[in-house]
Amino acid sequence: MENSLNRFFEYLEFECTVSPHTLRNYMSDINKFYTFIKDEKKLLSWRDLTPLTIRSYLGHLYKQNSKSSIARKLSTIKHFLHYLTREKVIEKDFSDLLSSPKQEKKLPEVLNVDEMFHLLETPDPSTHLGKRDRALLELLYATGIRVSELVGINLEDITWENQTLRVRGKGRKERIVPFGEKAKTALKIYMEERPFFYKKRDSRIRGNDSNDPKALLLNNFGSRLTTRSVGRLINKYILLCGSTRKISPHTLRHSFATHLLSCGANLRDIQELLGHQSLSTTQKYTQVSIDKLMEVYDKSHPKA
Numbered sequence: 508m509e510n511s512l513n514r515f516f517e518y519l520e521f522e523c524t525v526s527p528h529t530l531r532n533y534m535s536d537i538n539k540f541y542t543f544i545k546d547e548k549k550l551l552s553w554r555d556l557t558p559l560t561i562r563s564y565l566g567h568l569y570k571q572n573s574k575s576s577i578a579r580k581l582s583t584i585k586h587f588l589h590y591l592t593r594e595k596v597i598e599k600d601f602s603d604l605l606s607s608p609k610q611e612k613k614l615p616e617v618l619n620v621d622e623m624f625h626l627l628e629t630p631d632p633s634t635h636l637g638k639r640d641r642a643l644l645e646l647l648y649a650t651g652i653r654v655s656e657l658v659g660i661n662l663e664d665i666t667w668e669n670q671t672l673r674v675r676g677k678g679r680k681e682r683i684v685p686f687g688e689k690a691k692t693a694l695k696i697y698m699e700e701r702p703f704f705y706k707k708r709d710s711r712i713r714g715n716d717s718n719d720p721k722a723l724l725l726n727n728f729g730s731r732l733t734t735r736s737v738g739r740l741i742n743k744y745i746l747l748c749g750s751t752r753k754i755s756p757h758t759l760r761h762s763f764a765t766h767l768l769s770c771g772a773n774l775r776d777i778q779e780l781l782g783h784q785s786l787s788t789t790q791k792y793t794q795v796s797i798d799k800l801m802e803v804y805d806k807s808h809p810k811a
Contacts, residue, residue, distance in 0.1 A: 508553055512541060515590050524679050528655055528734075536583040540564060553596050556588075558604045565605075574608040581607050616754065617762045623648060627689075629744045635700050636727075640740055642690075642697035643724060643732075647756065649690035650674075651763035651781055654734045654756040661721040667691070676782040684780055705729045 519525050519533055543564050544550045550560070561584060568577050585602035592600035618626065627644050631637035647657060656674040664673040670691055671683050686694075704725035722731035738756050745754045764777050 508541065508545070508551075511553055511591065511594070511596055512537060514594070515587055518590060526655070526677060526679060529677070532579070533583050533586070536580045537587055540580070540584055540587075543567060553591055554598070556597060558601050561605055565608075578607040581605060616752070616758050617765045618754070618758060620766060622748075622750070623759075623762055623766070625748050626744055629747050632696075635703050638693075638697050638700045639704070639724065640744070642693040643737065643740065644744070644759070645690040645693040646672075646686060647759040648763055649686040650684045651760050651767075652684060653760060653782075654737045656782075658722075658724060658732050658734055658737060660723040661719070662723055663721065665694070665723070674782075680782065682779070682782050701725065 515537070516530070516534055520530055525533070544556070544560060547567075548560055548563070550556065561581075564584075565577060565581060568580060572580070585605065588597070588600050588602045591597045627641070627648065630640040630644065632641060643657070646652075647654070650672060652672070652674050653676065656676055659675055660672060666672075669685075670687070671685050673681055673683055675681050704727065705720065706729070719731050724732040726732050726736060734756070741754065741756050741759070745752065760781070764781060767777055767780075768774070
């Protein structure tokens with residue numbers, strides 16, 4: 508059974524070319540599923556799998572997981588079933604018999620324009636870290652890119668003349684996104700400070716991928732910033748703003764899309780900028796804008 512698992516992970520990495528982050532999620536989901544059916548259900552072969560076995564596992568997950576988390580884990584299991592059928596490890600793919608839990612539609616959290624500007628101005632411009640963090644925040648808001656895309660940016664990905672970035676998104680798909688003058692100015696200021704970070708690189712980890720000299724954004728040790736580090740930075744600046752709202756790095760992406768839509772941008776253009784494969788993923792921002800519009804109407808209209 509473990510051989511099939513390892514081959515599946517190789518298939519994901521080399522044939523499907525999923526991102527390292529996605530691969531880690533798949534591996535975690537499938538390994539937990541495997542542990543359950545081996546220890547709890549005493550299965551000795553993938554051929555012994557049944558829809559009932561998987562439903563039993565989903566019932567086990569309900570005790571500790573949200574509906575969205577369960578839906579993701581089930582999606583991973585279905586992908587695995589497709590693979591096992593393709594490789595003739597199991598005779599029949601019964602994934603169609605497995606239903607995902609119905610999820611409540613949750614609208615993305617966004618910052619309004621004033622809150623966004625306040626956040627952007629929070630880093631201390633007199634320090635090396637403040638200049639880097641201002642560039643980081645400006646770039647996230649100016650482009651709407653994911654944090655995983657941000658930390659993956661290399662120096663050669665920036666075209667200064669056109670003010671564009673080349674980013675690698677989900678499935679390692681590349682796209683070009685523009686950035687404005689404010690972000691360009693913040694980036695230029697940071698680039699003058701970047702040697703300060705790189706010369707502090709830790710000699711013990713030279714040669715490590717994280718110590719890539721091409722990386723745009725560096726930490727205090729001269730290594731490439733991680734998604735986790737960016738999350739901590741944003742949480743720090745939200746607290747410095749005096750806000751008690753629970754904000755994630757993705758909130759800047761949501762705010763970028765919502766502000767563009769509110770100012771009349773075309774939904775298809777926003778889809779391209781965000782790197783969404785499906786327009787339906789982008790359409791959630793229309794509801795955010797409608798809700799905001801109704802809030803303004805209720806507060807302002809004399810007959811509301």
